[in-house]
Amino acid sequence: MNTFNKILVSSVMAVSMAAMSFTASAVVNPSYEDVKAAIENTKAKVDETITALNNGADNEVVAEMISDARQLQKDIANNVLDLKRNQASNVLKQARTAVKNNDRESAKESLTDAANRYKEIEQLYAANH
Numbered sequence: 001m002n003t004f005n006k007i008l009v010s011s012v013m014a015v016s017m018a019a020m021s022f023t024a025s026a027v028v029n030p031s032y033e034d035v036k037a038a039i040e041n042t043k044a045k046v047d048e049t050i051t052a053l054n055n056g057a058d059n060e061v062v063a064e065m066i067s068d069a070r071q072l073q074k075d076i077a078n079n080v081l082d083l084k085r086n087q088a089s090n091v092l093k094q095a096r097t098a099v100k101n102n103d104r105e106s107a108k109e110s111l112t113d114a115a116n117r118y119k120e121i122e123q124l125y126a127a128n129h
Contacts, residue, residue, distance in 0.1 A: 030077045032129050038075035039125060043118045045069040046092070050111045059099050062107070066096040073118075080128055081121055088117035 030038075049065040057065075070092050076085045095110035 030075070035076060035078050035081075035125060036122075038072065038077075039118065039122045042069055042072045042076065043115065043122065045072055046111060046115045046118060049095075050108065050115060053099075053104060053108055053111065059102060059104075063096050063099045066092055066099065066111075069114075070096075076121065078125065081125060084117065084121050084124065088114050088121065091117060 045065065046069050049062060049069060052065060053062050070089055073085055073089055073092070091110050091114040095107045095114060098104070098107035098110060
C-alpha cells in the first residue's frame with residue numbers, strides 16, 4: 001500500500017507539472033494592434049490627466065487618473081519597449097506623488113515628461129513594426 005501511495009503521488013505531481021508547463025507555454029503574445037491600442041490609450045489618459053490638472057481638478061481625481069494611466073500602460077507588452085515603458089511608469093509615479101503632496105507644478109512637469117515618453121514609445125514601436 002505504501003508503494004502504491006508513492007506511485008500515485010508522484011504520478012499526480014508529474015501530471016500537474018506537465019499541465020502547468022503547457023499552460024505557461026500557451027500564453028499568446030499581444031498583436032501589433034493590441035500594443036498600439038495600449039500605447040494610444042495610455043497617451044490619451046495622460047493627456048486627459050494633464051488637461052484635468054490644468055483645469056484645477058481635485059488632487060484625488062488627478063491621482064486616480066494617474067493610477068488609471070499606470071494601469072493602462074501595463075498592456076504595453078513588447079520586449080523592445082519594456083525599459084522605456086517602465087521608465088515612463090516611474091515618471092507617472094512621481095507625478096502621482098507630487099499630486100498627493102499638493103505640488104501641482106511638479107506634477108504637471110512629470111505628466112508632460114510622461115506624455116513625451118509615451119509619444120517616444122509610440123514612435124519607436126511604429127518604427128519597429
